[in-house]
Amino acid sequence: MKNKQNSLAIFENFKIRRYYDEATETWYFSVVDIIAALTDSSNPTDYLKKLRKRDFELASYLGTNCPQVEMLTETGKMRKTLAGSPEHLFRIIQSVPSKKAEPIKLWLARVGYERIEEISDPEKALNRSREYWQKMGRSKAWIQQRMMGQEVRNKLTDYWQNNKVQKLYFLKTFYIRIIVSNFIVFMLK
Numbered sequence: 001m002k003n004k005q006n007s008l009a010i011f012e013n014f015k016i017r018r019y020y021d022e023a024t025e026t027w028y029f030s031v032v033d034i035i036a037a038l039t040d041s042s043n044p045t046d047y048l049k050k051l052r053k054r055d056f057e058l059a060s061y062l063g064t065n066c067p068q069v070e071m072l073t074e075t076g077k078m079r080k081t082l083a084g085s086p087e088h089l090f091r092i093i094q095s096v097p098s099k100k101a102e103p104i105k106l107w108l109a110r111v112g113y114e115r116i117e118e119i120s121d122p123e124k125a126l127n128r129s130r131e132y133w134q135k136m137g138r139s140k141a142w143i144q145q146r147m148m149g150q151e152v153r154n155k156l157t158d159y160w161q162n163n164k165v166q167k168l169y170f171l172k173t174f175y176i177r178i179i180v181s182n183f184i185v186f187m188l189k
Contacts (some may be wrong), residue, residue, distance in 0.1 A: 017071040019083060028069055028083035031062070031092060038093065038100045048082075051095060058095045062088075 014037035017030040035051075036044035052059035062082065069083040084092060090108060093101050118125040126147070133143045159165075 017081070019069045019071060026085050028067065028085055029089060030071055031066060031082040031084050031089075034084075034089055034092065035096070038096050038098050040100075055095050058092070061091060 014033065016033040016037060019028045020026075021028060032044045032048055035041065035048050039047055041047040052062065062084075066082050066084045066088050068080040070078045071081050071083070073079050090104075093104050094108070114124075114128070118128070129147075130143055133146070138146075
């Protein structure tokens, strides 16, 4: 992997090594460090090995999806370690029998259920977004503008797709936002 940026994240006083891949814009976290934080194991590497032996599907998943990434060790040397994106970590957490993992498992179950509800009734997703932004202290005008901006962007991208607009190298996300913002300001006048 290229364009690496190594750093530490802190989770309940545990140092979690992480790596940012600029090409995919994804954070990867040390699987062994996550296991250490969730299990309080004195030997998280051994714990992970035993977990992989017991759960063949997990072992296969890790081998296929989780890359070996060079990360700084406590001794100051760069060593390859198994790393996972947040999606990979959620899969690993499901296999860890630990009290510390239970709140995360319950949260995953709730979020999964909410997502299924949103698929069957998309309005629930909009309402959840509104509630979230209100809790964050956003004004009603800001929320309305944000929702309109998303709707305008969806219409614009649908138009491009329906009219088989293939390549718009000159229109990156920045330019799309400018166009959409100007359109919203125009519509609000």
